[in-house]
Amino acid sequence: xxxxxxxxxxEVAKVAGVSQATVARSFAAxxxxxDKSRQKVLEAAQSLGxxxxxxxxxxxxxxxxxIGAVVPARSEYWQHLVAEISQQLAERGSQLLLFTFAKPSExxxxxxxxxxxxxxxxxxxxxxxxxxAMVDVTSLGVPAVAFNHPEAVDISASVSVxxxxxxxxxxxxxxxxxxxxxxxxxxxxxxxxxxxxxxxAAKELRSHGIVCPYIGAGSFDYDAGYxxxxxxxxxxxxxxxxxxxxxVAGDELAFGVVDGLRALGTSVPDDVSITGFDGLPQATxxxxxxxxxxxxxxxxxxxALGVLAGTSDERSHLTVKGFVRxxxxxxxxxxxxxx
Amino acid sequence: xxxxxxxxxxEVAKVAGVSQATVARSFAAxxxxxDKSRQKVLEAAQSLGxxxxxxxxxxxxxxxxxIGAVVPARSEYWQHLVAEISQQLAERGSQLLLFTFAKPSExxxxxxxxxxxxxxxxxxxxxxxxxxAMVDVTSLGVPAVAFNHPEAVDISASVSVxxxxxxxxxxxxxxxxxxxxxxxxxxxxxxxxxxxxxxxAAKELRSHGIVCPYIGAGSFDYDAGYxxxxxxxxxxxxxxxxxxxxxVAGDELAFGVVDGLRALGTSVPDDVSITGFDGLPQATxxxxxxxxxxxxxxxxxxxALGVLAGTSDERSHLTVKGFVRxxxxxxxxxxxxxx
DNA sequence: GCATCATATGACTACGTAATCATCTGGGCA
DNA sequence: TGCCCAGATGATTACGTAGTCATATGATGC
Numbered sequence: 001x002x003x004x005x006x007x008x009x010x011e012v013a014k015v016a017g018v019s020q021a022t023v024a025r026s027f028a029a030x031x032x033x034x035d036k037s038r039q040k041v042l043e044a045a046q047s048l049g050x051x052x053x054x055x056x057x058x059x060x061x062x063x064x065x066x067i068g069a070v071v072p073a074r075s076e077y078w079q080h081l082v083a084e085i086s087q088q089l090a091e092r093g094s095q096l097l098l099f100t101f102a103k104p105s106e107x108x109x110x111x112x113x114x115x116x117x118x119x120x121x122x123x124x125x126x127x128x129x130x131x132x133a134m135v136d137v138t139s140l141g142v143p144a145v146a147f148n149h150p151e152a153v154d155i156s157a158s159v160s161v162x163x164x165x166x167x168x169x170x171x172x173x174x175x176x177x178x179x180x181x182x183x184x185x186x187x188x189x190x191x192x193x194x195x196x197x198x199x200x201a202a203k204e205l206r207s208h209g210i211v212c213p214y215i216g217a218g219s220f221d222y223d224a225g226y227x228x229x230x231x232x233x234x235x236x237x238x239x240x241x242x243x244x245x246x247x248v249a250g251d252e253l254a255f256g257v258v259d260g261l262r263a264l265g266t267s268v269p270d271d272v273s274i275t276g277f278d279g280l281p282q283a284t285x286x287x288x289x290x291x292x293x294x295x296x297x298x299x300x301x302x303x304a305l306g307v308l309a310g311t312s313d314e315r316s317h318l319t320v321k322g323f324v325r326x327x328x329x330x331x332x333x334x335x336x337x338x339x
Numbered sequence: 340x341x342x343x344x345x346x347x348x349x350e351v352a353k354v355a356g357v358s359q360a361t362v363a364r365s366f367a368a369x370x371x372x373x374d375k376s377r378q379k380v381l382e383a384a385q386s387l388g389x390x391x392x393x394x395x396x397x398x399x400x401x402x403x404x405x406i407g408a409v410v411p412a413r414s415e416y417w418q419h420l421v422a423e424i425s426q427q428l429a430e431r432g433s434q435l436l437l438f439t440f441a442k443p444s445e446x447x448x449x450x451x452x453x454x455x456x457x458x459x460x461x462x463x464x465x466x467x468x469x470x471x472a473m474v475d476v477t478s479l480g481v482p483a484v485a486f487n488h489p490e491a492v493d494i495s496a497s498v499s500v501x502x503x504x505x506x507x508x509x510x511x512x513x514x515x516x517x518x519x520x521x522x523x524x525x526x527x528x529x530x531x532x533x534x535x536x537x538x539x540a541a542k543e544l545r546s547h548g549i550v551c552p553y554i555g556a557g558s559f560d561y562d563a564g565y566x567x568x569x570x571x572x573x574x575x576x577x578x579x580x581x582x583x584x585x586x587v588a589g590d591e592l593a594f595g596v597v598d599g600l601r602a603l604g605t606s607v608p609d610d611v612s613i614t615g616f617d618g619l620p621q622a623t624x625x626x627x628x629x630x631x632x633x634x635x636x637x638x639x640x641x642x643a644l645g646v647l648a649g650t651s652d653e654r655s656h657l658t659v660k661g662f663v664r665x666x667x668x669x670x671x672x673x674x675x676x677x678x
Numbered sequence: 679g680c681a682t683c684a685t686a687t688g689a690c691t692a693c694g695t696a697a698t699c700a701t702c703t704g705g706g707c708a
Numbered sequence: 709t710g711c712c713c714a715g716a717t718g719a720t721t722a723c724g725t726a727g728t729c730a731t732a733t734g735a736t737g738c
């Protein structure tokens with residue numbers, strides 16, 4: 001049943017006995033066509049196997065109905081968000097052109113592709129995208145939203161979770177549940193997320209008289225967390241020296257820290273409480289059951305897409321509040337009488 | 340620095356003092372242009388901020404350089420594959436138009452979009468895509484590859500891991516390491532993957548005199564696995580009644596089974612060995628350290644893209660061997676003298 | 679019955695590029 | 709010097725659609 005010749009709106013028009021314009025209108029603006037004509041057109045289209053050509057439409061209408069997303073290839077967090085982005089775009093009838101990069105050096109070629117395809121808007125996982133690349137993207141007039149990168153104030157819109165407040169909330173929760181010493185395990189220190197999450201935690205803890213040291217794992221991935229576990233034990237002089245809690249800068253990183261510590265005989269949460277940040281689906285998996293700050297992915301992306309669609313302010317810099325999810329990776333408050 | 344007027348190859352030609360055709364050639368086929376002309380063109384393009392329009396190119400050349408992928412929205416396995424697909428396409432200079440669906444009912448509208456955008460090829464996560472949808476996709480003459488769905492013999496090409504052989508290998512490994520009773524925990528029983536994996540396991544085990552019952556979790560996701568744990572214990576009459584090993588039809592499902600059993604006080608692997616299937620990155624996470632059959636994702640996708648690119652046979656039905664990864668979720672062979 | 683007007687329709691064109699074809703240029707060789 | 713050919717270039721056209729404008733159709737009011 002493969003079409004031998006390309007079926008265009010012209011062929012359909014011929015068969016239906018109307019003009020090409022009427023065929024086009026029957027698909028793009030059905031209300032502008034009489035019921036009778038539309039009926040004839042749809043029948044002809046059906047019998048010929050006609051499918052409107054979105055490429056030609058895009059060229060003529062100067063709008064592709066495609067949103068681009070530029071994200072790191074290997075990241076549980078971004079995979080999570082991409083799933084949400086894709087679903088919301090489908091609801092809006094838009095398409096998703098997905099660009100991934102394994103190394104920052106790949107970003108420039110990716111950006112070039114984004115520009116060539118004339119997408120209607122771009123979502124940028126910008127913690128890893130440098131200033132120059134963002135300027136390049138926006139220079140063609142493409143609306144762009146920097147995701148979790150509020151520093152991009154002068155370049156494009158941005159949508160972020162409130163990293164600092166969220167981290168402070170987590171810290172407050174730890175204090176409330178009886179933790180008196182806390183250390184922060186950072187991810188990639190060059191990202192704003194990392195800095196803000198540490199700052200939020202440190203400020204809140206200081207207000208309770210707790211000094212919170214920063215220990216860097218270098219990146220946000222599982223292996224970095226797993227690898228830092230031994231260094232943590234050394235740094236604190238063994239299990240007994242560990243603080244009451246470790247606040248980890250991201251969930252995936254936290255999974256690694258949890259597993260790394262457990263592999264070294266440390267119990268989580270009995271020897272040390274662990275918190276994460278992101279609210280990944282895996283955080284609810286019983287093996288981790290991570291106390292974490294849940295980013296409201298659905299809301300974040302709705303706002304981001306709103307900016308791209310022009311329904312929100314194009315220069316807005318939005319911050320969305322997350323909420324604390326309490327799991328068993330952090331201790332419950334000690335009950336009076338227990339030790 | 341936003342362009343007020345759209346810059347086209349015509350403007351560049353004017354500034355460079357050449358024809359539009361030469362500008363087009365300078366980008367699409369540089370070797371067909373003299374160094375001098377190309378130089379002038381590139382300078383002019385640079386100064387004007389010209390970016391070739393891929394939409395117009397696609398319309399004229401009847402090839403979009405875009406590959407579509409239709410996958411379920413929430414699946415660790417597919418997220419894993421999408422990352423790989425995206426990376427390989429980037430290497431080939433192609434783009435990825437990603438379509439996800441949460442429910443099978445969404446597939447038809449997704450397929451319509453695939454057809455409209457005239458993608459050069461489609462990858463289908465076909466275990467969840469019905470026959471009609473696949474016919475629709477291919478009816479426009481778009482090359483399609485069904486992924487892990489060898490039943491689609493008469494419709495399109497397919498690329499699959501050897502489910503049956505892989506499952507048999509896992510079973511053989513269990514027998515070798517001293518397991519004498521094994522049950523199979525299935526996912527979605529309507530998928531070929533599920534059936535073939537059970538068949539491979541059952542056959543191999545039978546050849547060793549072991550009868551392998553099938554217990555269905557209903558789907559391949561974590562929650563299904565977590566939920567089936569209690570039913571498993573009931574079915575076998577408690578921890579003591581459990582078989583030596585549970586072969587689980589997919590990794591994500593296996594994570595759930597592991598966590599569910601552990602939550603009920605069952606030790607993995609001391610009380611029961613668990614194996615998975617897929618070889619997800621999380622299978623190597625120390626919390627699970629799953630014995631599983633690793634699908635060679637890189638190879639699978641290279642083959643699939645090869646079919647789409649026409650470098651492989653378009654009607655080929657390829658099967659790729661996986662390999663067993665041994666983790667601590669299954670017991671090591673009992674040493675002589677130990678119990 | 680005629681004028682008026684809203685709606686439906688058709689002819690035409692442009693979106694920006696790449697392929698085709700014809701023309702031109704310059705170097706090699708007799 | 710003159711001829712020939714390969715490579716470079718330009719003019720032209722088509723890809724399939726949607727918007728613009730003008731015309732046709734039918735319903736309404738007097």
